[in-house]
Amino acid sequence: MASGPMEQFKIDRDVDLFEIAGQTVSWTNSAFWMVMSVVxxxxxxxxTLRGKLIPGRMQSLGELSYQFIADMVRDTVGPEAMRFMPxxxxxxxxxxxxxxxxxxxxxxxxxxxxxxxxxxxTATILIVIIAGLWxxxxxxxxxxxxxxxxxxxxxxxxxxxxxxxxxxxITLAVRLFANMVAGHVMLKLFAIFAAYLVAQxxxxxxxxxxxxxxxxxxxxxxFLVALLQAFVFAILTCVYLNDVYHVDH
Amino acid sequence: MxxxxxxxxxxxxxxxxSGLPQLDTSTWVGQIxxxxxxxxxxxxxxxxxxxxxxxxxxxxxxxxxxxDLDSASRMxxxxxxxxxxxxxxxxxxxxxxxxxxxxxxxSLDAEIRAELxxxxxxxxxxxxxxEARIRDIKTAALSNIDAVxxxxxxxxxxxxxxxxxxxxxxxxxxxxxxx
Numbered sequence: 001m002a003s004g005p006m007e008q009f010k011i012d013r014d015v016d017l018f019e020i021a022g023q024t025v026s027w028t029n030s031a032f033w034m035v036m037s038v039v040x041x042x043x044x045x046x047x048t049l050r051g052k053l054i055p056g057r058m059q060s061l062g063e064l065s066y067q068f069i070a071d072m073v074r075d076t077v078g079p080e081a082m083r084f085m086p087x088x089x090x091x092x093x094x095x096x097x098x099x100x101x102x103x104x105x106x107x108x109x110x111x112x113x114x115x116x117x118x119x120x121x122t123a124t125i126l127i128v129i130i131a132g133l134w135x136x137x138x139x140x141x142x143x144x145x146x147x148x149x150x151x152x153x154x155x156x157x158x159x160x161x162x163x164x165x166x167x168x169x170i171t172l173a174v175r176l177f178a179n180m181v182a183g184h185v186m187l188k189l190f191a192i193f194a195a196y197l198v199a200q201x202x203x204x205x206x207x208x209x210x211x212x213x214x215x216x217x218x219x220x221x222x223f224l225v226a227l228l229q230a231f232v233f234a235i236l237t238c239v240y241l242n243d244v245y246h247v248d249h
Numbered sequence: 250m251x252x253x254x255x256x257x258x259x260x261x262x263x264x265x266x267s268g269l270p271q272l273d274t275s276t277w278v279g280q281i282x283x284x285x286x287x288x289x290x291x292x293x294x295x296x297x298x299x300x301x302x303x304x305x306x307x308x309x310x311x312x313x314x315x316x317d318l319d320s321a322s323r324m325x326x327x328x329x330x331x332x333x334x335x336x337x338x339x340x341x342x343x344x345x346x347x348x349x350x351x352x353x354x355x356s357l358d359a360e361i362r363a364e365l366x367x368x369x370x371x372x373x374x375x376x377x378x379x380e381a382r383i384r385d386i387k388t389a390a391l392s393n394i395d396a397v398x399x400x401x402x403x404x405x406x407x408x409x410x411x412x413x414x415x416x417x418x419x420x421x422x423x424x425x426x427x428x
Contacts, residue, residue, distance in 0.1 A: 009270040011280070023278035030276075031283040038291045045299040051306045053313060059306070066303040086296035094291055113270075115277040116284050123285075177271070 005188040009112055009181070030116075033108045037097040065093070069234070076238040080245055087127070091120065092234040099180065099226030103219070111229075112180035114173065121172035124237050132244045143243045172236055179229050183222040190215040398423055 013026035048062025055063055069089045073081050095111055102109025110116055132140040144161040145154060194211040197204055270276075399419045406414045 006269060011270060011273075011276045020278050020282060023275060025279040025282050028276070028279060028283075030280055031287075034283050034287040038287045038294075041291060042294050042299070045295070045303075049299065049302050049306075051302060053310060055306075062299075062303055063307055066300065066307065086292065086300050089300060090288065090292045090295050093295075094288060110280075110284075113276075113280055114272070115274075115280040119281045119284050120288075181269075181271070 005185045005192065008184060008188060009109075011113075029108045030110050030113065033098070033101055034110050037094065037101055037110070040101070041093050041097050065089075072235060073238055073241075076235060077241045077245060081238070081241050084127075084131075084241055088234050088237055091124070091237060092230050095120075095176065095233050096227065096230035099230060100223075102180065102184065103222060103226060109180050109184060111176055112184060114177045117177040118169070118173040120233075121169040121176075124172065125169040125240065128240045128244060131241070132247075135244055136247050140244075140247055142247050168236075168240060172233065176229050176233055179225055183218065183225055187215060187218050187222065190218060395420070395423065 012029045013024075014029070014032075015027040016024050017027060018025055045062055045065075048058045048065075050056060050059040052059060066089075069092060070082070070085055073085045073088055077084075098109065098111040101107050102112065132143070136142075144158050144165065146157065146161075149157060190211045194208040194215065197208040197211065199205075399416050402419045402423070403414055403416055406412060406419075
């Protein structure tokens, strides 16, 4: 078993497959858990598709998930953004399942990798830009220049708006990545410390109770963070989608 | 124990040397490839199969609820109308009954009045006839009185004087006496 706190994030290449842009694409532990999360999500929702007029427990879960995301999109953007609802839904459940899978011992947290979170965040922002240009044409760029300001202010405001817009994918990616890494590193450190204390033997090993309690607390906290970060990513995507439909702030 | 610790230390040193696995960009293309592939499959499955069915189920339910509420309010309306119609027919029947009573009373009144009038007229006619007859009898009696008076006067004269007097003379005398 991995012993360093960063060891858990190591990507193991099992089978090298082919090359893209000079890099080898391999079947890895990360790829396995991504496929697993997709299988689990599809399996979970397949169980909820009873289509009964009076829903059972599983069906209620599926319907609650649907309504949760649908309400989120409607409330933060508006009913016109419902075409993006499947994307937000996929995003939320992909991140949620990846985070929750990561809570299992020996499983790999795919969302603890900057490549993954940055790719998702960049794709999200690209979708916002493309949809914004598609819907509003070049007048979409008005989001960088809010109306009703003195003319001298515009260079500064536009600069600030552009920087804050470009910061979005980075903050979105780093928020999720850092949360997942920090939680897992903390868990690992507490567990290593507990094992270290037990290994000392004698009275010192009794002190392991403290890091074990800390581990339990962090596990509970991490389940909350897993849910919260998926929610934050999804709702921020909705907020950014606002720029597609409401160009005048 | 010591060996274990040095192993751990060595591992930590190796980690520190290679840095965070996340920053090893040689794995990035592979991760992004698998991310896009799995995400695309998930998006396809959710948006083509799962979400439409969930939406349909939810839509059917809200439709059904709306329908049920609609038909409930429609039935309520119908019930209210039926009640109104029932009350109306009751009111009509009552009005009709009182109409019938009224008209019966009126026609009875009219009949009674007519019969009373008839009886009055009959009585009047009969009393007139009686009065006429009385008048006739009276005039007849009065006209007989002259003849009787002439007769009585003749007889009286005959008895008192032993003479016979002509009735015409008596009559003339009576006429003179009367006027």
